[in-house]
Amino acid sequence: MSNVATPTNRVESFALNGVFAAISFALLAALPFATRSGPDKSGWWTQPWTMPLIALTVLCIGNAVTLFLAGRDLMANRPTGDEVAAARAAIFGWFRPIEFFAYFLGYIWLLGRAGYFLSTALFIQFLLFRVGLRQRKWIVAGLAAALALTAIFRWGLGIWVPTADLYGLFPDAMRKFASKWF
Amino acid sequence: MDFLLLGLEQLARWDVALSMVAGAVIGVIVGAIPGAGAAVTIAILLPTTFAMDPLVGITLLLGVYCGSAYGCAIPAVLINTPGSPVAVLTAVEAYPMTMRGEGRRAMSIAYSSSFVGGIVAVAAMIFLTRPLAEFASRFGSAEFAMVALFALVLVVVGHVGQRVEAAAALSFGLFLATVGVDRAFNTQRFTFDHTFLMSGMPLVPVVIGLFAMSQAIVQMTDRSGPSPQHKLTGRFFDGFFEIFRYPVTLFGSSAFGVMCGILPGVGEFLAQQVSYTVAKRFARTRDQFGKGSPEGIIVSEATNNAVPPAAFIPMLALGIPGEELTAMMLAVFLVHNVIPGPQLFIDRPEFVAGLYTTLLLMNVVIIVFLMVATRWIALVATVEKRFVGAMILTLALVGTYATNYRLSDPLLALCFGFLGYVLRRHKWPVTPVLLGLVMGPIVEGRFRQALGTANGDFSVFVARPISAAMVIAIVVLIGLAIRGEWKRRKPLEEWQINAD
Structure with a gap:
């Protein structure tokens, strides 16, 4: 509006x-x-x-x-x-969106490295910081939103995302768990 | 009766029923968040429905579509900010009532008028779509080509005051539709040898870019902050039956909404504005309009909610979408190999029956949900816009990247997001781009077919009565539009002469 x-x-x-x-x-x-x-x-x-x-x-x-x-x-x-x-x-x-779009590309890059939940949480926190929402309640809201999105898309709809490089560092059972749910 | 029973049988499926409830709930909530809205939500949900059964996926999106039309009244009543531009007149009438301590009454009038508008439109859809489809079964390629062209002309003419811009946006959409391999000759058009463009301009990244990403940027750069919310006072059921004190206004507005929904390019906003202007002149309580008139809310909400189901009439019968949301729905239909048009009623009667029943019951589900949950939904109306923007941009990933896992899709979405943002900043219409993209192949295919069968003889378009009538209508519409634009620009010329 x-x-x-x-x-x-x-x-x-x-x-x-x-x-x-x-x-x-x-x-x-x-x-x-x-x-x-x-x-x-x-x-x-x-x-x-x-x-x-x-x-x-x-x-x-x-x-x-x-x-x-x-x-x-x-x-x-x-x-x-x-x-x-x-x-x-x-x-x-006019070029203001480019800044946000660059973050979005960073988010895609991070997805293959840190997994859906962590990259989403970091992306949201970063965006909220950049737009000036820096109080504790926004940090909590951003984390809750990342968790909710993970629940909807990964647990609920089963959207596939590439296995994160980070999960390769985990012990086998934990890696499987993280790859499946996060 | 058999047809309705067939529809109820479809609705008895748990997945259809669940998607109806989920869609309705999501729709009401996003409708109540200023800046979110149905277009953004459907754009994001669109790719997730591709993996679903057609009726399930379409029901989910229909729920969002219908639910948001109800939900956008909530911030209009509470904070004087419509959830979407179509509720702007609801805000004009409902907010003064809230200030007078009649917030609950205003809310219930809005809900019940929306309900009646929605039910009238679904009834119109049930009774009109099939006859229209049967009539259209006599159409040849020339008629379909002319109906499609007529729809495109209406889209442009409907953008009063921005017709040139709308024509440019529509033709850009038509151009985008030509990108890819031309099926007739197997040659490339504007692909510049990029393989990802060979199969044409992918719809989902374009839709997400134009509608979701651009809106996300607008929201994130908006520093206006949340509006203060007024507490809902008064009795909730006061207004539910009050609407029947104004039967002419209620059913007249609903009927007008249906008419506008059927006509491509008119849309809820224009329908509501015209309906309100007419009611302001002839309504029983016209002197109260603008000061918190229940009749004004009835006009606004009944018209608004009658448009979406009515927009399905030409889409189902002829395969022609009238506005951005039905264009997105058409994309979902096509992905699921459900081809709208006369043949759909013969080949897939269970699907059509399921759609009718779903739309009918959807209104009941939404109104029940609103009666139970309004006080909690009201809380989301004041969510910080920048937070909403960040959420939209985050959600855009699922639609653009996580569907095909091609980097070209998000890059394309970013380009269209940038275009959408620039267009929004300059108040250029965005919807015609999408309509052009969706309608382009239909128009081109039908024209080629019609001219091919007539060996290039253009008289094929005036040789048959329906097609000839369409040609006349198109010429008259274009003539009236040019005259209207000329008159609109004239004051500038006169002002210029004076300045010189």
């Missing part, structure tokens, strides 16, 4: 429309290299490139229209210095 309440910065919108338009035109330009024609005897309507061509053309037109409208709005009412500065900050904000 929070994103709905935030007013869109016009300069940021223009930049985003520009990026979308550039990507869509690049995809359209790649069409001849990324698709091949079928036999000549079949009509153009059956060709493998027909549907991507139609979809990408509409995409390019849509993005060109939004880019034009955003540009016209900026030309009619020049952005203030504050607006440009806010847009710059907002554009950097």
Whole structure:
């Protein structure tokens, strides 16, 4: 809901429309290299490139229209210095998800090394720390959540995860137990 | 009668009954958590249902779908924050009642209106789907192609004020649907020789990225903190039968919700807004609207809850999903080799009967659960958003990586998560991307088939009455949409002239 309440910065919108338009035109330009024609005897309507061509053309037109409208709005009412500065900050904000997504990749990497429960518990604790939830109650809630997820997905639904390298260090019985349940 | 008995027989299976209860409980709880919601939950649960029996998996997701429609009223009543945007008008009407010490009355009005809306919609589904499917059995490829195109046009037109953006998003989804090996000629399209793209753009990572991961980031970066919760006061059963004092509003809103559910692209939000606007003009207590009107809650909740079951009517009869949740459901159907359309009623009557009965009883299960557990569910309404975001991102692993154990899937989900986040930040519609992705193969296949049989003669689309009527409807809709957009943009032009 929070994103709905935030007013869109016009300069940021223009930049985003520009990026979308550039990507869509690049995809359209790649069409001849990324698709091949079928036999000549079949009509153009059956060709493998027909549907991507139609979809990408509409995409390019849509993005060109939004880019034009955003540009016209900026030309009619020049952005203030504050607006440009806010847009710059907002554009950097686009990359905020990358930080979290990097943690997510780390979580996947850890899964094969520490097992589902431990990697999930560490991932949740790390995320909660990064988003500012650092009190004891959140640490406990994060651990409880990791345990609950393990119970649902490993014990309940039996979701398979690769055997963790860490469990190889355990005695045989304990390794089997940990591999099966955690 | 035999059909209903067949449905009850399906429901007597312990796994179906269990998934119905589990789905309903999960749905109500996630509906009550602002920012979680049905789309995110279904996106995460989607891959776990692939291993289940079709009816069990679909029942679980249906429970989430229906339960969340009830649950989102809880934070609307308690903290003036709708569990999902569709309950925004419930908050407008219910919260003032809570402030007056009538929280329980508002809650029970919301529940019972939701119940009536849901039951009316399921009844409509039972009576309308089969005739529609029988009618559709006369369709050829040209008719199906035009119905699918009509649905896509409706999706775009339904995004009032954002039609250009919706058209771009939809066409992006249609483009994504073309990625992979083209079955007709066995040639690659936009795979760039990556083997993981050969079988097409995998739906699950796209759905999880667009709906769950992007929402997780939005939640984790939200520093607004939990809203203060008001204590529920008043008598719980006060409002349960009060709704029948406004029969026209109750059944009119439900019927309107059904109509909007049947039309692709309209969705709960728009249905509720239009229904509320109309009721505000004609309702018996219209002067009370906006100040805590029970009739206002009835309009909002009855319309909201009538939409989801009604959205199944075109999906089951024609195989055309109208919004993101039915698009996800269609994916589940296809994974289980259940092909919606006229043939489904002939080949799998037990499945359809089971679905009807489940939906009907689902509403009863949910209302009973809410009557028993509202006070505890209310506690989750104020969960810290950043915690919810962290949980969503954690859960996304199961859906993206633990399904196929391919690193390409989470990477793809991350890309779509990034796209979804940027789109959400700019209030661009996300749903048309998914609808385009799901509908793309249907549209392309039907068009190829229709034109192939007519040797490329485009008059095939106007040669038969149903198809011709669809063509006219599409042209009229596009014309009206362009006119509407032109009028909407005009004030800007006039303002510009003045500025110059």
